[in-house]
Amino acid sequence: QVQLVESGGGLAKPGGSLRLSCAASGFTFSDNYMSWVRQAPGKGLEWVSYISDSGSGTFYADSVRGRFTISRDNSKNSVSLQMDSLRAEDTAVYYCVRAQDGYNFGDYYYFMDVWGKGTTVTVSS
Amino acid sequence: QPVLTQSPSASATLGSSVKVTCTLSRGHSDYVIAWHQQQPGKAPRYLMHIERGGSSYMGRSTPGRYSGSSSGGDRHLTIYNVQSEDEAVYYCATWDKNAHWVFGGGTKLTVL
Numbered sequence: 001q002v003q004l005v006e007s008g009g010g011l012a013k014p015g016g017s018l019r020l021s022c023a024a025s026g027f028t029f030s031d032n033y034m035s036w037v038r039q040a041p042g043k044g045l046e047w048v049s050y051i052s053d054s055g056s057g058t059f060y061a062d063s064v065r066g067r068f069t070i071s072r073d074n075s076k077n078s079v080s081l082q083m084d085s086l087r088a089e090d091t092a093v094y095y096c097v098r099a100q101d102g103y104n105f106g107d108y109y110y111f112m113d114v115w116g117k118g119t120t121v122t123v124s125s
Numbered sequence: 126q127p128v129l130t131q132s133p134s135a136s137a138t139l140g141s142s143v144k145v146t147c148t149l150s151r152g153h154s155d156y157v158i159a160w161h162q163q164q165p166g167k168a169p170r171y172l173m174h175i176e177r178g179g180s181s182y183m184g185r186s187t188p189g190r191y192s193g194s195s196s197g198g199d200r201h202l203t204i205y206n207v208q209s210e211d212e213a214v215y216y217c218a219t220w221d222k223n224a225h226w227v228f229g230g231g232t233k234l235t236v237l
Contacts (some may be wrong), residue, residue: 045161045169045231047225047226047228050226061225092169093212101219104177105155109176110220111171111220114171115161115169115170118168
């Protein structure tokens with residue numbers, strides 16, 4: 001079945017780095033945009049970054065632009081998030097999410113349709 | 126960029142129906158939104174998405190008791206015959222070519 005499994009979370013010091021990975025299975029990975037969404041303790045969902053199906057397009061939330069880098073390897077069905085210059089406010093559960101596209105009234109749109117179970121990132125000294 | 130507004134809380138008695146609403150900001154009333162459910166201690170899961178015009182598309186594992194509808198800039202999630210497992214936080218989300226993904230603040234549904 002369709003599955004996303006995150007790994008790489010853990011404890012990092014402020015200013016440090018972590019690399020998250022997401023292994024995808026059960027679908028044609030290269031057909032889909034992939035995204036990372038995070039949830040700080042007791043808070044709502046916050047979109048972090050997404051990457052186009054080919055990997056040629058990458059997009060970031062203002063809160064992480066310049067510090068985080070998303071990438072993908074379609075030959076390995078995986079997407080990664082390199083997190084540098086970490087801050088305490090980056091502490092969250094990070095979810096890997098698949099996006100699907102649709103077409104409505106002459107316009108394309110995207111929606112998230114499969115979530116991983118998440119991996120926890122804690123930034124603390 | 127679009128803003129999605131949700132009431133922070135809702136409640137329903139076992140076996141009743143409840144409607145949860147997500148309101149799109151002015152100028153974005155024709156956006157497609159998706160509903161996601163997050164049960165306590167679990168990851169979110171996709172329920173459905175609702176297109177401009179009101180057509181709704183269910184996820185494969187979405188119970189048949191769930192329904193989606195649209196009215197102007199409002200996108201509704203209705204749950205019929207509410208069960209205890211429906212107690213969760215419900216998030217709406219939309220995609221914008223400039224703002225990318227935007228989430229609503231979430232509605233916590235309590236089943237009484």
